Amino acid sequence: xxxxxxxxxxxxxxxxxxxxxxxxxxxxxxxxxxxxxxxxxxxxxxxxxxxxxxxxxxxxxxxxxxxxxxxxxxxxxxxxxxxxxxxxxxxxxxxxxxxxxxxxxxxxxxxxxxxxxxxxxxxxxxxxxxxxxxxxxxxxxxxxxxxxxxxxxxxxxxxxxxxxxxxxxxxxxxxxxxxxxxxxxxxxxxxxxxxxxxxxxxxxxxxxxxxxxxxxxxxxxxxxxxxxxxxxxxxxxxxxxxxxxxxxxxxxxxxxxxxxxxxxxxxxxxxxxxxxxxxxxxxxxxxxxxxxxxxxxxxxxxxxxxxxxxxxxxxxxxxxxxxxxxxxxxxxxxxxxxxxxxxxxxxxxxxxxxxxxxxxxxxxxxxxxxxxxxxxxxxxxxxxxxxxxxxxxxxxxxxxx
Amino acid sequence: xxxxxxxxxxxxxxxxxxxxxxxxxxxxxxxxxxxxxxxxxxxxxxxxxxxxxxxxxxxxxxxxxxxxxxxxxxxxxxxxxxxxxxxxxxxxxxxxxxxxxxxxxxxxxxxxxxxxxxxxxxxxxxxxxxxxxxxxxxxxxxxxxxxxxxxxxxxxxxxxxxxxxxxxxxxxxxxxxxxxxxxxxxxxxxxxxxxxxxxxxxxxxxxxxxxxxxxxxxxxxxxxxxxxxxxxxxxxxxxxxxxxxxxxxxxxxxxxxxxxxxxxxxxxxxxxxxxxxxxxxxxxxxxxxxxxxx
Numbered sequence: 179x180x181x182x183x184x185x186x187x188x189x190x191x192x193x194x195x196x197x198x199x200x201x202x203x204x205x206x207x208x209x210x211x212x213x214x215x216x217x218x219x220x221x222x223x224x225x226x227x228x229x230x231x232x233x234x235x236x237x238x239x240x241x242x243x244x245x246x247x248x249x250x251x252x253x254x255x256x257x258x259x260x261x262x263x264x265x266x267x268x269x270x271x272x273x274x275x276x277x278x279x280x281x282x283x284x285x286x287x288x289x290x291x292x293x294x295x296x297x298x299x300x301x302x303x304x305x306x307x308x309x310x311x312x313x314x315x316x317x318x319x320x321x322x323x324x325x326x327x328x329x330x331x332x333x334x335x336x337x338x339x340x341x342x343x344x345x346x347x348x349x350x351x352x353x354x355x356x357x358x359x360x361x362x363x364x365x366x367x368x369x370x371x372x373x374x375x376x377x378x379x380x381x382x383x384x385x386x387x388x389x390x391x392x393x394x395x396x397x398x399x400x401x402x403x404x405x406x407x408x409x410x411x412x413x414x415x416x417x418x419x420x421x422x423x424x425x426x427x428x429x430x431x432x433x434x435x436x437x438x439x440x441x442x443x444x445x446x447x448x449x450x451x452x453x454x455x456x457x458x459x460x461x462x463x464x465x466x467x468x469x470x471x472x473x474x475x476x477x478x479x480x481x482x483x484x485x486x487x488x489x490x491x492x493x494x495x496x497x498x499x500x501x502x503x504x505x506x507x508x509x510x511x512x513x514x515x516x517x518x519x520x521x522x523x524x525x526x527x528x529x530x531x532x533x534x535x536x537x538x539x540x541x542x543x544x545x546x547x548x549x550x551x552x553x554x555x556x557x558x559x560x561x562x563x564x565x566x567x568x569x570x571x572x573x574x575x576x577x578x579x
Numbered sequence: 580x581x582x583x584x585x586x587x588x589x590x591x592x593x594x595x596x597x598x599x600x601x602x603x604x605x606x607x608x609x610x611x612x613x614x615x616x617x618x619x620x621x622x623x624x625x626x627x628x629x630x631x632x633x634x635x636x637x638x639x640x641x642x643x644x645x646x647x648x649x650x651x652x653x654x655x656x657x658x659x660x661x662x663x664x665x666x667x668x669x670x671x672x673x674x675x676x677x678x679x680x681x682x683x684x685x686x687x688x689x690x691x692x693x694x695x696x697x698x699x700x701x702x703x704x705x706x707x708x709x710x711x712x713x714x715x716x717x718x719x720x721x722x723x724x725x726x727x728x729x730x731x732x733x734x735x736x737x738x739x740x741x742x743x744x745x746x747x748x749x750x751x752x753x754x755x756x757x758x759x760x761x762x763x764x765x766x767x768x769x770x771x772x773x774x775x776x777x778x779x780x781x782x783x784x785x786x787x788x789x790x791x792x793x794x795x796x797x798x799x800x801x802x803x804x805x806x807x808x809x810x811x812x813x814x815x816x817x818x819x820x821x822x823x824x825x826x827x828x829x830x831x832x833x834x835x836x837x838x839x840x841x842x843x844x845x846x847x848x849x850x851x852x853x854x855x856x857x858x859x860x861x862x863x864x865x866x867x868x869x870x871x872x873x
Contacts, residue, residue: 217690219798222697367844395843399803401793404594404720405838408587425700425797432794436708436720458700458795492697 206252208244208520209280210235210509212502213271214288214320216260219425222454223288223498226486227319228258230499231285233485234506244510247517247524254510261292268292269299276314279522282513283315283532285505288498290323290370293333300330304533313526315533317509319502322448323374327555334536334555336501336508340448341378343469343561346577347445348386350563351417354575358442362415363393364406364430366422372447376421379445383419391415396426403433411439419445424452428459435462443467451564451571452496463566471559472500472545473573479545500545508542586716591839592832597723598792599831600730604785605804606811606823607734608778614818615754615774618677622661622684623782624805629688630654630779631786631796635701643704647729650787651780657688658779662772685805692798700797703790726788733784734824740777741820750774754818807834810850814857816864825865 212231214224235254238244243253259275261268268287275281287293301311311330318327318335327335351358361383366372376393384390391413394406407430410418418434418441420427427450434440444466446455451468472495474483482503483495495503512535513520518528542549542557550558560579564571580588605624612620634650641649665680707721741747752760753770761767789804790796811830815822830850837849857864 218693219698221693222699225697397843399799400843401789401800401803402594402598402835404598405591405835406843408590425795425799428700428702428795429793436722437718454699458702458797460702462794 206246206250206520207255208246208252208282208513208518209255209257210506211275211278211281211284212256212258212319213261213268213275213284213286214258214292215263216258218262218264220263220288220423223320224258224260226493226496226499227285227288227502228256229486229489229493230482230495230503231256231258231506233482233489234503236488237485238506238510245514247519252520254506256506261287261289263289263292265292265295268296272296272299272312272314272316276312279525280520281314282518282520282525282528283317283509283536285317285319285502285509286321287318288320290321290326290374293318293321293326294323294329294370297326297329297333300332302330304331304530304537313533314529315536317505317536319505320498321371323371324378325554325556331537331555332533336505336542336549336557336559338448338469338471338497338559338561339556340375340469342558343448343471344375344379344382345385346561346579347467347469347563348382348388350575350577351388351443352386355443358416359387359389360413360415361388361390361417361419362410362413362441363390364410364418364420364422365393365395366398366426367395368397369423371449372421372423375447376419379419379421383417388417396422396430398423398426400426401429403430404437406430407433407437407439410434411437416442417445418443420450421447422450423447424450424454424458427455428462431459431462431466448497452498453494456566456569456571460566460569464568466566467574468564468571469561470497470564470571471561472497473562473564473571475562475573475576476546478543482545504542504544504549508539512536512539587839588836590717591835593717593719594723595832595835596828597719597727597831598835599828600723600727601785601789601792601804601827602807602811602831603824603827604730604733604781604788605808606815606827607737607820608782608785609808609812610815610818610820610823611737611774611778611781613812614820615750616666616671616771618666618674619681619809620661620665620775620778621678621681621805621809622665622688623681623778624808625685625688625692625801626657626661626779627654627782627786628789628796628798628801628804629692629786630657630783631703631790632692632696632701633657634783634787635703635796638704643706646704647784647787647791650790651783654783654786655776655780658775658777658782659772661779662775666771666775667768685801689798689801692801696798698798700795703787703794703796705791705794722791726792729784729788733781734820737777737781737820746770746773746777750777810854813854814864816867819864819866822864822866 216224239253243251259271261271301309322337365376446468451470474480516531516535546560562576563574565574630650630653633653705722707725710721712719749765749770811826815826838846
């Protein structure tokens with residue numbers, strides 16, 4: 179009797195421990211952090227990025243999660259911090275993420291004016307013991323100002339190369355629309371992305387036989403564009419390029435309609451190929467042509483577009499959050515390839531392994547096709563040209579790449 | 580300067596003055612509240628834009644003039660809300676407390692606009708967009724003429740309200756002699772609340788006109804309109820409605836002239852310099868109101 183009770187108790191204890199063990203293994207999570215503008219006037223970017231990351235994580239988790247370095251499985255969890263498109267808050271968010279013992283990599287930020295200083299506080303050269311910068315890998319989804327990833331060997335980007343896109347666009351215009359001879363620009367002077375990209379646009383316009391007649395300037399918060407559009411009207415250019423975000427793009431387009439300025443072609447900034455522009459000034463934006471790195475033209479892209487609608491039916495997939503979606507799948511593959519352990523005691527080693535994995539990537543899977551990588555940690559993404567048609571962005575042309 | 584330059588300068592001035600009507604309306608609101616309570620309501624411009632946002636609720640249901648009217652009523656409601664939240668229960672002898680509470684309210688309204696619309700620009704209807712007045716090579720936009728006319732009507736109605744009604748009499752009495760007004764049986768709180776509602780009504784109109792003039796509403800609009808409204812209030816003279824009107828038109832005109840002359844990156848420097856010149860040489864503004872006997 180005593181022997182039976184003792185053995186029964188032992189068996190019960192062993193069974194309970196085994197159950198607890200398997201329960202703990204099933205609940206393992208690996209967190210991927212993100213940070214970007216979740217509030218403020220560009221809050222939709224961060225909200226949609228977070229939704230895209232969550233959509234990707236849901237698909238990965240549904241298919242069993244991610245395999246860690248010790249062979250165990252973990253579910254991906256997403257946590258997204260709000261930097262309000264403010265440099266100081268972005269730096270604070272990055273510092274906070276880097277101080278946590280469950281963060282091996284982060285996606286973000288949204289804004290180029292945050293990315294530049296945020297990359298600036300990372301260690302410039304990996305392994306440089308004299309550099310006390312943060313040693314934490316960042317894989318950016320949205321901030322698109324050219325050349326930022328070269329700031330630090332810990333910064334990587336999956337953003338479209340706007341120089342390539344606009345080069346291709348203007349080369350196509352030269353062939354497809356040879357009747358277009360003159361060019362006038364419009365630029366949001368106080369926003370890093372639009373200001374930088376305008377130089378790219380103007381350079382490519384001039385390189386493709388368009389005579390650059392001049393440019394109008396305004397600020398992000400401006401509400402009166404009469405002077406600028408009057409300059410545009412007087413120039414009577416065939417092509418007008420507006421390097422600005424949706425609010426001022428809409429303000430300018432509406433003023434152009436009022437002053438009856440109708441160029442033969444209007445080109446926009448990549449960031450304006452979104453629902454914001456169509457919501458604010460759909461009627462005036464008809465025909466606006468923009469190069470973009472996302473359109474629901476492949477099965478993967480359509481699946482991604484459907485996945486984000488499950489998170490929130492009000493959200494759409496566009497070139498910004500499509501990159502966030504791609505990033506999660508890329509990071510999942512890297513976590514497995516680099517055998518990330520995901521434990522507090524392996525934190526430093528895991529971050530270095532993630533950095534090495536990101537640095538070693540030659541190519542990743544994108545929603546429109548393979549995405550190449552450059553030596554300076556940037557992406558070479560497939561792209562196409564879209565045009566505002568009705569309430570949507572229709573594909574105008576897919577250039578050879 | 581060539582003939583084209585003079586033409587451009589004149590056109591810039593005309594466009595600026597017409598747009599300046601919106602600044603004048605905002606300035607009147609700031610100055611009206613200051614005149615009565617000797618306090619600044621920093622949330623005023625944000626509430627005006629907020630009222631325009633609220634009018635988007637009826638945009639599909641009613642014709643455009645009624646959308647503007649809805650915005651005016653929404654402005655009145657927001658004005659009342661601001662009075663009760665930021666002024667009514669805060670001791671009158673604590674000017675900094677009311678100022679900071681209105682700063683908080685400004686931030687709350689801005690954030691609400693951003694959150695509820697996810698920061699997306701919203702199309703806002705304008706009237707008379709297809710017509711304009713051509714005087715030689717000069718062109719005056721039809722929609723801005725409408726904004727100007729509506730602004731002028733609002734100012735005339737406000738003047739009539741203040742000069743010809745008991746409410747207006749009470750408002751002026753409280754502004755000039757609050758103690759004496761109280762002794763005469765006028766309720767200070769009721770009068771102040773009414774002032775906020777009237778100013779809010781005007782602000783809602785201003786918000787609608789700003790939306791109509793640009794064609795788009797965005798939370799980005801609130802801060803620049805706040806700054807311009809304050810500049811107009813100071814240049815016009817704190818508490819002076821005619822001053823706010825003239826100053827609004829002048830600031831609008833000069834802003835465009837500075838932009839034409841020095842470009843967009845230096846424009847605001849010169850607008851602030853204009854304010855500085857007034858503060859140094861005419862600190863009471865264009866039309867300083869007479870002081871009270873108390």
